[in-house]
Amino acid sequence: MTTFLILTGVLLLLAILFMLFRTQVLINVLKGSYNQRVDKSNKVHGYLFVAFMFFIFLGMFGYHQVAKKYYLPESASIHGVETDNLFWISMGIILVAFIFTNVLLFIFPLKYHYREDRKAYFYPDNHTLERVWTIIPAIVLVVLLFSGLKIWTSITQEAPVNSNIVEVLGKQFAWQVRYPGSDGKLGQQSFKRIDAINEFGIKVEDKNSHDDFIPRELHFQKGTPVLLKIRARDVLHSVFLPHFRVKMDAVPGMPTSFWFTPTISTAEMREKTGNAEFNYELACTEVCGRGHFAMRFIVVVDEPEEYVKWLASQKSWKSQNEDYFAESMKKYSPSAKSEITNQNKELSSL
Amino acid sequence: MATVDLQIHSHEVHAHDHHEHHEQSFIRKYIFSEDHKIIAKQFLISGMFWAILGGGMSMLFRLQLGFPDANLDWLKPLLGEWIENGKMNPEFYLALVTMHGTIMVFFVLTAGLSGTFSNFLIPLQIGARDMASGFLNMLSYWFFFASSVIMFVSIFIETGPASGGWVIYPPLSALPQAMSGSGLGMTLWLCSMSLFIVSSLLGSINYITTVINLRTKGMSFLRLPLTIWAFLITAIIGVLSFPVLFSAALLLIFDRSFGTSFYLSEIYIAGEALHNVGGSPVLFQHLFWFLGHPEVYIVLLPALGITSEIIATNSRKPIFGYKAMIGSILGIAFLSFIVWAHHMFVTGMNPFLGSIFMLLTLVIAVPSAVKAFNYIATLWRGNIVFTPAMLFSIGLVSYFISGGLTGLILGNAALDIQLHDTYFVVAHFHLVMGTASFFGMVAGIYHWFPKMFGRMMDARLGYIHFWFTFIGAYLVFFPMHYIGIAGFPRRYYSHTGFDAFSTFTDLNQFISVAAFLTFAVQFLFLFNFIYSIFKGRKASSNPWYSNTLEWTTPVNPGHGNWPGEVPTVYRWPYDYSKVGADDDFIPQNVPLSATLSSNLEHEKDLQKVEQIDISSPNAQ
Numbered sequence: 001m002t003t004f005l006i007l008t009g010v011l012l013l014l015a016i017l018f019m020l021f022r023t024q025v026l027i028n029v030l031k032g033s034y035n036q037r038v039d040k041s042n043k044v045h046g047y048l049f050v051a052f053m054f055f056i057f058l059g060m061f062g063y064h065q066v067a068k069k070y071y072l073p074e075s076a077s078i079h080g081v082e083t084d085n086l087f088w089i090s091m092g093i094i095l096v097a098f099i100f101t102n103v104l105l106f107i108f109p110l111k112y113h114y115r116e117d118r119k120a121y122f123y124p125d126n127h128t129l130e131r132v133w134t135i136i137p138a139i140v141l142v143v144l145l146f147s148g149l150k151i152w153t154s155i156t157q158e159a160p161v162n163s164n165i166v167e168v169l170g171k172q173f174a175w176q177v178r179y180p181g182s183d184g185k186l187g188q189q190s191f192k193r194i195d196a197i198n199e200f201g202i203k204v205e206d207k208n209s210h211d212d213f214i215p216r217e218l219h220f221q222k223g224t225p226v227l228l229k230i231r232a233r234d235v236l237h238s239v240f241l242p243h244f245r246v247k248m249d250a251v252p253g254m255p256t257s258f259w260f261t262p263t264i265s266t267a268e269m270r271e272k273t274g275n276a277e278f279n280y281e282l283a284c285t286e287v288c289g290r291g292h293f294a295m296r297f298i299v300v301v302d303e304p305e306e307y308v309k310w311l312a313s314q315k316s317w318k319s320q321n322e323d324y325f326a327e328s329m330k331k332y333s334p335s336a337k338s339e340i341t342n343q344n345k346e347l348s349s350l
Numbered sequence: 351m352a353t354v355d356l357q358i359h360s361h362e363v364h365a366h367d368h369h370e371h372h373e374q375s376f377i378r379k380y381i382f383s384e385d386h387k388i389i390a391k392q393f394l395i396s397g398m399f400w401a402i403l404g405g406g407m408s409m410l411f412r413l414q415l416g417f418p419d420a421n422l423d424w425l426k427p428l429l430g431e432w433i434e435n436g437k438m439n440p441e442f443y444l445a446l447v448t449m450h451g452t453i454m455v456f457f458v459l460t461a462g463l464s465g466t467f468s469n470f471l472i473p474l475q476i477g478a479r480d481m482a483s484g485f486l487n488m489l490s491y492w493f494f495f496a497s498s499v500i501m502f503v504s505i506f507i508e509t510g511p512a513s514g515g516w517v518i519y520p521p522l523s524a525l526p527q528a529m530s531g532s533g534l535g536m537t538l539w540l541c542s543m544s545l546f547i548v549s550s551l552l553g554s555i556n557y558i559t560t561v562i563n564l565r566t567k568g569m570s571f572l573r574l575p576l577t578i579w580a581f582l583i584t585a586i587i588g589v590l591s592f593p594v595l596f597s598a599a600l601l602l603i604f605d606r607s608f609g610t611s612f613y614l615s616e617i618y619i620a621g622e623a624l625h626n627v628g629g630s631p632v633l634f635q636h637l638f639w640f641l642g643h644p645e646v647y648i649v650l651l652p653a654l655g656i657t658s659e660i661i662a663t664n665s666r667k668p669i670f671g672y673k674a675m676i677g678s679i680l681g682i683a684f685l686s687f688i689v690w691a692h693h694m695f696v697t698g699m700n701p702f703l704g705s706i707f708m709l710l711t712l713v714i715a716v717p718s719a720v721k722a723f724n725y726i727a728t729l730w731r732g733n734i735v736f737t738p739a740m741l742f743s744i745g746l747v748s749y750f751i752s753g754g755l756t757g758l759i760l761g762n763a764a765l766d767i768q769l770h771d772t773y774f775v776v777a778h779f780h781l782v783m784g785t786a787s788f789f790g791m792v793a794g795i796y797h798w799f800p801k802m803f804g805r806m807m808d809a810r811l812g813y814i815h816f817w818f819t820f821i822g823a824y825l826v827f828f829p830m831h832y833i834g835i836a837g838f839p840r841r842y843y844s845h846t847g848f849d850a851f852s853t854f855t856d857l858n859q860f861i862s863v864a865a866f867l868t869f870a871v872q873f874l875f876l877f878n879f880i881y882s883i884f885k886g887r888k889a890s891s892n893p894w895y896s897n898t899l900e901w902t903t904p905v906n907p908g909h910g911n912w913p914g915e916v917p918t919v920y921r922w923p924y925d926y927s928k929v930g931a932d933d934d935f936i937p938q939n940v941p942l943s944a945t946l947s948s949n950l951e952h953e954k955d956l957q958k959v960e961q962i963d964i965s966s967p968n969a970q
């Protein structure tokens with residue numbers, strides 16, 4: 001019943017609108033406004049453009065003031081401070097261009113709307129003017145380019161030798177992280193070894209893997225560079241650490257990396273933001289399927305002492321999966337392997 | 351001289367041909383037509399159909415983004431199983447986003463825009479009886495039609511249409527295990543797009559040939575309207591880049607169906623390690639964006655060409671810097687092929703490559719800036735008539751600037767690290783490519799409707815349509831910058847799972863409401879369009895007092911376009927408000943000898959040559 005009522009209501013409304021439209025057309029035919037070159041509204045558009053100009057400028061700045069509090073807090077990494085600066089400087093520059101061009105674009109329609117008694121100014125070109133407005137943007141661009149290049153090169157150079165190493169693995173639909181343990185070396189892995197327990201496909205026979213550990217949170221040490229070694233095991237994912245201004249795709253079959261230096265501990269950030277519940281987060285920014293929007297992983301930045309303590313408290317993956325480890329060892333350890341190859345050799349020599 | 355003469359003769363032969371069998375059957379005339387005007391209308395109507403569908407999809411996902419907690423059971427009659435317990439299925443969300451992107455970019459703004467206006471305007475504006483090959487032209491539409499049918503069918507299959515984003519990055523798009531849309535839906539997507547590419551190539555080759563070979567007497571390249579320049583260059587870009595997408599798709603088909611490993615390597619999925627090794631997903635991205643970036647200019651350049659024409663006509667002024675405009679089109683076209691990897695700064699590509707692509711990307715901003723300035727200079731001291739087409743053209747320039755400027759930020763690799771794949775990008779490309787091109791298309795429809803259908807669209811409805819759309823689209827896409835600066839990733843079903851992204855709920859609602867209203871206003875346009883086809887006021891043959899050749903045809907140009915001879919061209923298309931002229935426009939087919947009082951210095955010499963030309967026995 002209600003649907004029926006709504007439907008008739010809508011139909012009625014449409015019918016009324018249509019009648020209005022028809023009468024409007026007829027009135028204009030009677031008034032003869034179709035015979036004129038422009039109708040009365042022609043001037044109105046000029047005013048509307050200028051009104052719109054104020055509306056968009058005010059809206060833009062006004063809302064920026066409101067929105068600021070929702071922006072990400074200050075960058076928690078060294079390079080992030082630089083890119084943020086460059087971002088706001090670039091914003092400033094394009095804002096100037098934006099205002100300059102839009103003011104002209106919206107004022108001209110008001111100033112030069114059609115008048116019967118006037119003729120437009122035949123002005124096909126002016127090479128000086130054109131040269132000027134080719135060269136000015138070019139100069140601005142060169143400045144932006146070089147400041148960008150400088151930062152880009154420093155961000156993408158080799159990681160410092162003292163970096164902490166962490167492996168980040170993307171899968172549908174969760175992140176996993178692996179630390180190298182006290183030897184500072186990640187054990188080798190192969191996608192063929194992956195199973196429900198061995199999510200990384202760790203090669204147990206590689207001694208470096210024996211002290212690797214797989215925590216539930218990502219921990220960074222404040223003030224020390226950290227090198228993320230990024231992998232994906234099924235489809236593309238992308239490591240996004242918004243507060244650190246870090247992003248790098250995770251690509252199956254092609255390890256990638258990103259290094260940066262965290263500068264603000266979680267505790268400090270809680271204080272700065274006044275939010276006792278604040279946590280750094282890791283998100284995925286390359287569409288990877290159904291759960292793409294839910295690949296959240298908690299990140300903690302520790303003061304150096306806390307970090308050391310945290311490291312010490314972690315148990316190696318091996319120690320948590322003794323049975324599985326022993327089993328795999330039997331299958332893959334060099335001695336086991338050589339036995340198998342020996343058997344093969346015997347077989348083939350028969 | 352000789353070649354030109356030959357052409358004119360062949361035109362005449364053509365025209366006679368047609369006179370002999372002019373009672374064509376309905377099917378040959380309106381369905382399997384070889385007339386460029388009918389084909390243009392076919393592309394237009396198909397494009398509008400797709401625009402409604404693609405736009406409608408964005409309404410559905412805006413509903414989800416703006417009101418993530420709403421109960422959507424009322425959509426069950428439409429979406430069926432995709433609504434589960436009052437919630438939209440997250441994979442279906444991705445399917446909608448993917449289809450929306452594909453439809454808008456390819457079906458609406460490539461086929462719908464180039465297909466309509468290149469077909470309609472090239473012969474009319476260069477003074478040709480039809481396209482170089484009417485048959486290939488017809489094939490081009492019907493390949494597009496077949497492609498459309500397949501894409502349309504894919505929306506309704508049980509496992510859903512392709513869902514990995516319009517860029518269909520493998521391995522996600524290669525592995526049916528990864529998401530249900532990568533099964534049959536993806537297969538259909540690839541089939542459909544392959545046909546689409548064939549259609550696009552057939553069309554483009556025809557446009558290029560026609561512009562080069564069939565220009566009427568006197569129509570030198572430097573007398574072509576900027577529309578034609580834009581269509582020509584767009585077609586060339588298409589011919590050079592679409593084949594690359596085709597090969598990318600072909601290799602993907604091999605990977606999907608024949609066990610090859612072009613894009614796949616070391617994958618463990620759904621409890622099983624795949625055999626593929628040695629492929630590279632990044633290879634696909636290079637191939638895809640080798641088309642993908644030129645594609646944004648394929649979408650944009652025709653819109654810019656259309657606007658150039660409309661702004662000049664309605665400012666009653668020559669377009670400012672005609673040659674600079676051509677130069678910048680050429681510059682943009684060339685550069686568009688060497689900037690593709692700016693979409694890949696954070697894919698693990700060599701950082702040095704990143705630097706190079708950043709340099710090239712920022713260079714492309716220069717010709718774009720020149721274009722914007724030239725439009726503004728054209729308005730300066732004009733005598734501006736605000737037809738709906740003119741309003742939309744000014745709107746286009748505004749969007750082109752607003753969206754283009756943020757390109758300077760995204761093209762900067764260091765800044766793109768943070769902004770890549772966030773809503774900042776969504777804001778950027780919707781302004782500069784989506785809305786700007788859409789405005790160009792709408793402007794073109796308002797402007798050439800009288801020539802297409804012999805009637806006028808209602809201007810007042812046009813004004814309302816413009817103001818609501820202009821303001822509305824800004825309200826929809828501008829706020830996305832703020833959301834992007836706050837880091838919100840795109841292609842997210844919901845942002846509330848993260849502390850960092852659970853803000854801005856009110857703004858997201860606002861955007862959604864603005865989008866619904868803006869979308870609704872488009873139906874006003876649709877009404878105006880359909881109503882005016884049948885009931886609009888009768889048009890005169892040159893309602894905008896324009897210079898280009900299409901306005902020298904009868905109100906309803908028949909097959910062959912001009913009943914008599916094809917007019918000869920004596921001047922460039924922008925002689926508006928010339929000092930000393932009687933009227934404020936001088937059509938291209940008016941000889942210089944007829945406008946002695948307004949001729950400029952260099953034209954006086956030309957005029958002498960022209961007279962010799964006319965009096966020579968060869969000329970006719």
Ligand code: HEM
Pocket residue numbers: 405408409411412447448450451452454455459514515516517776780783784785788826840841842843865869
């Ligand atoms: C009707 C007005 C439109 C609205 C409200 C709208 C809204 C959106 C939104 C919110 C997204 C991002 C969704 C997400 O990332 O989760 C999106 C994606 C996209 N839109 Fe639109 N859009 C509109 C019109 C257009 C037009 C005219 C184009 C033509 C270029 C376009 C092209 C795209 C593309 C290419 C994507 C990316 C799809 C992907 O991520 O694979 N849209 N749209």
Ligand SMILES: [Cu+2]
Pocket residue numbers: 236237238284285286287288289291292293295
């Ligand atoms: Cu993801």
Ligand SMILES: [Cu+2]
Pocket residue numbers: 642643646689690692693
């Ligand atoms: Cu691009």
